Amino acid sequence: MPSARQHTYRTELVWTGNLGTGTDTYRSYRRTHEVTVPGAPVIAGSADPHFRGDADRWNPEQMLLASLSQCHLLSYLHVCAVNGVVVTGYTDRAEGTMGETPDGGGHFTEAVLRPAVEVASPDMAEKALALHARAHDLCFIANSVNFPVRHEATVSVSGE
Structure with a gap:
């Protein structure tokens, strides 16, 4: 069944790593690029x-992990707001594991x-913890990947 609403996203990527000889050899170019x-x-x-690659630039693997983290945050804030849970702070230290193939x-x-x-x-702590499951169910990015996205959430109370 087609979606009731469809959203299209566009980015532009420009490779900036040509050192003068293009991809003449595997080591003759940089992997640098800009996404806009x-x-x-x-x-x-x-x-x-x-x-x-260059350690001082984002790599695609980091961007994928950041997208998962951001999407969960945004879904979570939404479900908390509509369920009477007042979130006053949120941080995430996400970690992804990638395996190379032969x-x-x-x-x-x-x-x-x-x-x-x-x-x-x-009185909001228990519900706040439970709402991570609903946020996960709603997260567009988590629903688009073919690997498990787990949550190890903690909840504290402001001022305690």
């Missing part, structure tokens, strides 16, 4: 340093989100 969308800051990207490819095997949530009062 109208009206937003440029994202400076590269490959993971393990794959000849042919040079690879894939993520899991992501673990570790949201540390702060709520306004003690």
Whole structure:
């Protein structure tokens, strides 16, 4: 059944790593690139340093993990707001695991989100913890990947 609403997203990527000879050899170019969308800051990207990339730029694996973390946050804030849970703070220290395959490819095997949530009062803590499951069910990005996305959430109360 088709979706009632459809959203289209566009980005532009420009490779900036031509050192003068293009991809003449595997070591003759940088993996640097820039990702843009109208009206937003440029994202400076590269490959993971393990794959000849630059450590001072975002790599695709980090961006995928950041997307999962952001999407969960946004879904979670929504479900808390509509369920009477007042969130006053939220941090996440997410971690993803990717395995390489013998042919040079690879894939993520899991992501673990570790949201540390702060709520306004003690009577909200249990519900705040439980709402992570609903947020996961609603997260567009988590619903789009083919590996498990787990949550190890904690909840504390503001001022305690």
